Amino acid sequence: MRDVAIVGAGMTQFGELWSSSLRDLFTEAALGAMRSAGVDTLDAVYVGNMSGGQFVGQEHVGPLMVDALGVAGVPSTRVESACASGGAALRMGFLDVASGQSDVVLVAGVEKMSDGADVTTVLATASDQETEVYHGITFPGLYAMIARAHMASRGSTEEDLHWVSVKNHRHGAMNPRAQFPKAVTLDEVANSSPVADPLRLLHCSPVSDGGAAVILMPLEQARRITDRPVQILGTGMATASLALADRRDPAVLDAVGQSARKAFTMAGIEPADVDLAEVHDCFAIAEICCLEAMCLTDGCSAADAARSGFSALGGRRPINTSGGLKSKGHPVGATGVAQVIEIFEQLRGEAGDRQVRDAHIGVTQNMGGTGASSVVHVFRRV
Amino acid sequence: MRDVAIVGAGMTQFGELWSSSLRDLFTEAALGAMRSAGVDTLDAVYVGNMSGGQFVGQEHVGPLMVDALGVAGVPSTRVESACASGGAALRMGFLDVASGQSDVVLVAGVEKMSDGADVTTVLATASDQETEVYHGITFPGLYAMIARAHMASRGSTEEDLHWVSVKNHRHGAMNPRAQFPKAVTLDEVANSSPVADPLRLLHCSPVSDGGAAVILMPLEQARRITDRPVQILGTGMATASLALADRRDPAVLDAVGQSARKAFTMAGIEPADVDLAEVHDCFAIAEICCLEAMCLTDGCSAADAARSGFSALGGRRPINTSGGLKSKGHPVGATGVAQVIEIFEQLRGEAGDRQVRDAHIGVTQNMGGTGASSVVHVFRRV
Numbered sequence: 001m002r003d004v005a006i007v008g009a010g011m012t013q014f015g016e017l018w019s020s021s022l023r024d025l026f027t028e029a030a031l032g033a034m035r036s037a038g039v040d041t042l043d044a045v046y047v048g049n050m051s052g053g054q055f056v057g058q059e060h061v062g063p064l065m066v067d068a069l070g071v072a073g074v075p076s077t078r079v080e081s082a083c084a085s086g087g088a089a090l091r092m093g094f095l096d097v098a099s100g101q102s103d104v105v106l107v108a109g110v111e112k113m114s115d116g117a118d119v120t121t122v123l124a125t126a127s128d129q130e131t132e133v134y135h136g137i138t139f140p141g142l143y144a145m146i147a148r149a150h151m152a153s154r155g156s157t158e159e160d161l162h163w164v165s166v167k168n169h170r171h172g173a174m175n176p177r178a179q180f181p182k183a184v185t186l187d188e189v190a191n192s193s194p195v196a197d198p199l200r201l202l203h204c205s206p207v208s209d210g211g212a213a214v215i216l217m218p219l220e221q222a223r224r225i226t227d228r229p230v231q232i233l234g235t236g237m238a239t240a241s242l243a244l245a246d247r248r249d250p251a252v253l254d255a256v257g258q259s260a261r262k263a264f265t266m267a268g269i270e271p272a273d274v275d276l277a278e279v280h281d282c283f284a285i286a287e288i289c290c291l292e293a294m295c296l297t298d299g300c301s302a303a304d305a306a307r308s309g310f311s312a313l314g315g316r317r318p319i320n321t322s323g324g325l326k327s328k329g330h331p332v333g334a335t336g337v338a339q340v341i342e343i344f345e346q347l348r349g350e351a352g353d354r355q356v357r358d359a360h361i362g363v364t365q366n367m368g369g370t371g372a373s374s375v376v377h378v379f380r381r382v
Numbered sequence: 383m384r385d386v387a388i389v390g391a392g393m394t395q396f397g398e399l400w401s402s403s404l405r406d407l408f409t410e411a412a413l414g415a416m417r418s419a420g421v422d423t424l425d426a427v428y429v430g431n432m433s434g435g436q437f438v439g440q441e442h443v444g445p446l447m448v449d450a451l452g453v454a455g456v457p458s459t460r461v462e463s464a465c466a467s468g469g470a471a472l473r474m475g476f477l478d479v480a481s482g483q484s485d486v487v488l489v490a491g492v493e494k495m496s497d498g499a500d501v502t503t504v505l506a507t508a509s510d511q512e513t514e515v516y517h518g519i520t521f522p523g524l525y526a527m528i529a530r531a532h533m534a535s536r537g538s539t540e541e542d543l544h545w546v547s548v549k550n551h552r553h554g555a556m557n558p559r560a561q562f563p564k565a566v567t568l569d570e571v572a573n574s575s576p577v578a579d580p581l582r583l584l585h586c587s588p589v590s591d592g593g594a595a596v597i598l599m600p601l602e603q604a605r606r607i608t609d610r611p612v613q614i615l616g617t618g619m620a621t622a623s624l625a626l627a628d629r630r631d632p633a634v635l636d637a638v639g640q641s642a643r644k645a646f647t648m649a650g651i652e653p654a655d656v657d658l659a660e661v662h663d664c665f666a667i668a669e670i671c672c673l674e675a676m677c678l679t680d681g682c683s684a685a686d687a688a689r690s691g692f693s694a695l696g697g698r699r700p701i702n703t704s705g706g707l708k709s710k711g712h713p714v715g716a717t718g719v720a721q722v723i724e725i726f727e728q729l730r731g732e733a734g735d736r737q738v739r740d741a742h743i744g745v746t747q748n749m750g751g752t753g754a755s756s757v758v759h760v761f762r763r764v
Contacts, residue, residue, distance in 0.1 A: 001482045021512070044619075053436045053507050057515060060464035060508040063621035063637075063754035067628070073640060075619035076755070077470050078462040082442035088459050092474060099481035100383045101617075125435050126442040130403070133439060235483075237426075237457035239445035246449070255445075258455060372445035373458070 003219035004097045005229035005382065008037025009341040011212035014329030015179040022049075022056050022112040023068040025211035025334075030069050030108055033213035038225055042066075043102035045076035048089035048109035049333035052078075054122040056112050065108070082126035082368030083282060085109060086212065086336020087375030091235050093216045094377075103221060108213035109337035119207050123332070126369045128243040140204060140283070142244055142370045144196035147285040150251040151198070156288060156303035158198050162189040163306035164284040165202045165326055171313055172323020174353040179208050179329030203284040208329035212337035214344065219382070228348045233269070233361075234378040236262030242372045253371035256293035260365065260376045267378035269361060271295040274317060276346060276356045277363040278339035280374075281324040290365055291319065294376070313354060321346065321354045336366035336375065347381040383480045385601035387611035387764065390419025391723040393594035396711030397561040404431075404438050404494040405450040407593035407716075412451050412490055419597035420607055424448075425484035427458035430471035430491035431715035434460075436504040438494050447490070464508035465664060467491060468594065468718025469748030469757030473617050475598045476759075485603060490595035491719035501589050505714070508751045510625040522586060522665070524626055524752045526578035529667040532633040533580070538670060538685035540580050544571040545688035546666040547584045547708055553695055554705020556735040561590050561711030585666040590711035594719035596726065601764070610730045615651070615743075616760035618644030624754040635753035638675035642747065642758045649760035651743060653677040656699060658728060658738045659745040660721035662756075663706040672747055673701065676758070695736060703728065703736045718748035718757065729763040 010032020012025050020028070026047065034040065047065050052058040062076035081088040086109030093107035113119050124133045127142060150156050166186055172178040184202055192202040222229035238258035244250050264270065277296060281287035291302040296317060297310060305311040311319035322328045322342035325335060343362035345351045360381050367374040392414020394407050402410070408429065416422065429447050434440040444458035463470040468491030475489035495501050506515045509524060532538050548568055554560040566584055574584040604611035620640035626632050646653065659678060663669035673684040678699060679692060687693040693701035704710045704724035707717060725744035727733045742763050749756040 023512075051435050051441050053433050053504075054441075056511060057507050058511040059433050059436075059462060060624065060750050060754065062463050062470075063750070064510065064624040066621050067623045067625075067754075072621055072623050073636070074621060075641075076621050077474070077619070080441060080460040080462055081444050088444075092459070092477075095474075095477045095481045095483055098483070099477045101477055101480070122435075125439050128446065129438060129440040130405075237459070239448050239454055239456060239458050241449045241454050242442065242446040243449075255455070259457075368442050368445070372442065372449075 001098045002100060003231060004094050004216055005219040005222035005231045006214050006344050007217055007222045007226050007229050008033045008215040009344050010036055011177060011338055011341055012210050013177050014208050014210040014331060016114045017209040022052060022058060022110060023064060025112060025209060026065045026108055026110040027068050029211035029213040030106055033106060033215050037215035039104055039215055041104060042071060042074050042106050043104050044096050045074055045106045046089040046092045047078045048085035048336055049078050050080060050082050050085050050111060051122055055117045056115050081373045083332045084336055084366045084368035084373045084375050085333040087366030090336060090340055090377060091237055091375055094232050094235050097216050097218060103217055105216045106213055107216060107337060108211060109334035110211040111331035111333040112209050113207050113331060114209050131243045140196035140199055143283040143285055144199045146250050147198050150285060153251055160303040161203050161284040162186050164287050165189045167306040167312050168281060168320050168324040168326040171321050171354060172327025175323045175328055178323045178327050179206055180327050199283055205282045205325035205330035208331040210329060210331035210334045212334045212341055214337060214340055229382050230344050230347045231380045231382050232377055233380045234263040234267030236260060236376045239373050240371060242369060244370050251289060253289050253293045255371050255374040256290050256365060256367060259374040260294040263376040263378050269378060272298060273361050274363050275359040275361050276318045276321060278320055278322060278342050279365040280367045281320055281326050282330060294365060318356050321356060339364040339366055343379050347379055384482060386476050386479045386598055386614045387601040387604035388596050388726050389599055389604045389608050389611055390415045390597040391726050392418055393559060393720055393723055394592050395559050396590050396592040396713060398496045399591040404434060404440060404492060405446060407494060407591060408447045408490055408492040409450050411593035411595040412488055415488060415595035415597050421486055421597055423486060424453060424456050424488050425486050426478050427456055427488045428471040428474045429460045430467035430718055431460050432462060432464050432467050432493060433504055437499045438497050463755045464750030465714045466718055466748045466750035466755045466757050467715040472718060472722055472759060473619055473757055476614050476617050479598050479600060485599055487598045488595055489598060489719060490593060491716035492593040493713035493715040494591050495589050495713060496591050513625045522578035522581055525665040525667055526581045528632050529580050532667060535633055542685040543585050543666040544568050546669050547571045549688040549694050550663060550702050550706040550708040553703050553736060554709025557705045557710055560705045560709050561588055562709050581665055587664045587707035587712035590713040592711060592713035592716045594716045594723055596719060596722055611764050612726050612729045613762045613764050614759055615762045616645040616649030618642060618758045621755050622753060624751060626752050633671060635671050635675045637753050637756040638672050638747060638749060641756040642676040645758040645760050651760060654680060655743050656745050657741040657743050658700045658703060660702055660704060660724050661747045662749045663702055663708050664712060676747060700738050703738060721746040721748055725761050729761055
């Protein structure tokens with residue numbers, strides 16, 4: 001298996017982008033990534049996209065995107081794993097380069113959510129149609145159940161959730177591409193509108209449009225075009241029952257734990273080696289459950305990590321320096337790739353005000369549904 | 383890159399399967415493939431599925447399917463390239479094993495089309511929403527334009543189309559899993575209802591439910607569990623403009639030609655080496671255009687191949703011995719994998735009445751939309 005590196009990245013602003021279509025978002029991100037990498041030909045493209053079909057009436061986005069980019073002909077495949085589509089696409093791009101099949105691969109994620117579709121209904125199709133959607137459940141409802149289960153079994157509190165949002169908005173306030181680049185106070189979170197008890201508006205990631213893209217190539221080739229390639233050291237993917245009710249404990253995200261262990265093993269690292277991570281905080285409780293499943297809090301309480309500063313910029317292990325899904329925005333298919341871009345820029349020392357000092361090892365964790373699919377990647381500054 | 387082989391296959395009956403859900407179809411096919419291969423653990427799963435979201439309100443089918451199979455935990459990713467989703471999924475499975483990441487991979491295709499959705503509208507989302515769908519075009523209309531363009535520039539006739547259907551139904555009549563296992567006469571085709579001039583009902587593949595699955599592993603490992611592995615010698619994928627109006631000639635399927643050349647080059651073969659092939663006859667004209675693009679008629683007229691017997695069982699190069707999409711059925715996400723199963727069984731000498739004698743090299747060609755994506759694989763009897 002060949003070593004694989006990321007050599008360039010591009011992304012759009014995240015937000016309600018009324019003047020940009022699905023193909024516009026992809027093209028802007030892809031051109032940015034190609035310019036950043038200094039490449040003008042591609043051997044293959046992978047596009048993470050959750051639901052072009054339901055959001056904008058467009059399946060078959062693989063060929064559409066390379067056509068819009070002006071390179072029709074290039075193999076281009078859509079990869080879908082709900083909100084983990086971007087991470088799953090990166091994994092495909094990694095395998096393509098690692099296998100020796102392709103040398104220059106563009107991995108993108110894109111979603112256009114604010115174009116008129118009933119977003120909550122579309123997102124619900126990432127849960128189990130027959131046993132969950134049919135009965136009217138939505139994702140805020142599912143994550144509210146996870147939060148209640150976590151509070152019941154582990155003693156976490158609503159205030160723990162507030163601190164996750166406060167931390168991520170503080171980070172996002174320094175990210176010019178974030179949808180909501182502003183800090184929020186504990187009181188603002190605590191008094192925001194209830195969505196699904198105990199979750200409030202400021203515990204929930206927003207509805208977003210956006211695109212993100214990176215360029216992969218063999219590490220050996222990468223060294224010839226940049227002095228700062230970022231190597232993909234490990235990839236791990238796992239699944240769990242789609243329906244929350246089928247899990248042994250709703251507050252335990254088994255797929256997240258498994259995918260992390262696989263990626264860490266492949267990379268030859270321990271959780272303690274991780275300098276920073278982007279984890280899937282679609283709701284505040286998700287960040288807590290993910291840190292727990294990935295053993296990223298050095299034995300301390302994951303619920304306390306934001307409040308104590310452990311997971312804040314300047315702390316022991318900064319989590320979601322980009323602002324996370326909460327502040328940066330969550331265009332579902334793009335999120336997994338945008339996480340990778342944050343780690344890429346951090347490991348290259350290009351993260352500006354959000355820069356983590358001496359960052360050598362970064363991790364991304366991207367999940368679909370209530371964690372029925374999870375993809376973890378480990379990156380290293382070369 | 384490791385050599386990769388197929389060691390087992392399973393598929394459902396194709397047809398209007400009212401009592402089977404999407405997960406039932408997958409599970410039946412997957413269990414059949416695992417039983418056939420004699421494996422009981424999987425390292426990864428790839429699921430080709432065009433539009434679970436629009437057909438049955440279900441995205442995120444990767445984790446759902448492994449959960450239904452009883453192996454939640456296993457990495458499972460949905461791959462979509464419209465009607466080429468099955469072929470694209472095989473390519474992902476191939477790269478996964480070839481790279482050394484996984485040893486035992488299940489590649490499946492599945493679609494549930496007859497569950498109430500407006501099928502023509504859903505299928506149309508595989509064409510360009512902004513420049514085609516918006517104006518009311520459907521796939522029969524698009525392929526009718528391809529047929530007219532082919533007739534105008536190459537002198538093919540409506541009777542040429544009839545012969546493709548007659549041949550494929552003759553083949554399909556010997557396939558117990560076909561949706562319409564019955565022969566049709568030239569007169570029946572010529573007098574069937576007009577759909578989109580010049581295409582008639584018996585030129586069009588049907589609306590189908592079905593699942594198909596194969597098991598991949600490294601060739602070296604495959605030799606230890608079967609004396610008849612079928613090696614995947616080459617894979618090729620290419621794209622073209624999604625909108626037909628953007629192509630240089632609507633009757634020329636550039637992505638099909640490019641994907642075939644890539645797969646043939648990787649396999650080290652020439653078109654003349656191909657003993658049999660399954661090509662994407664979603665409409666009769668498609669088979670003619672595909673044979674032309676792939677140079678599979680040894681310099682003879684592709685339009686004449688069915689009438690002359692060249693592409694019939696017993697002819698120089700049998701095409702669509704399974705009955706093709708026309709007679710076997712076309713559950714869109716499953717089709718690409720079902721094509722592979724026909725070649726797998728032919729190369730192992732298990733095709734019963736449809737058996738092609740002395741078949742060593744077989745090819746599958748699976749495409750999406752009007753050929754905006756195409757995936758070709760070359761297989762060899764080991």
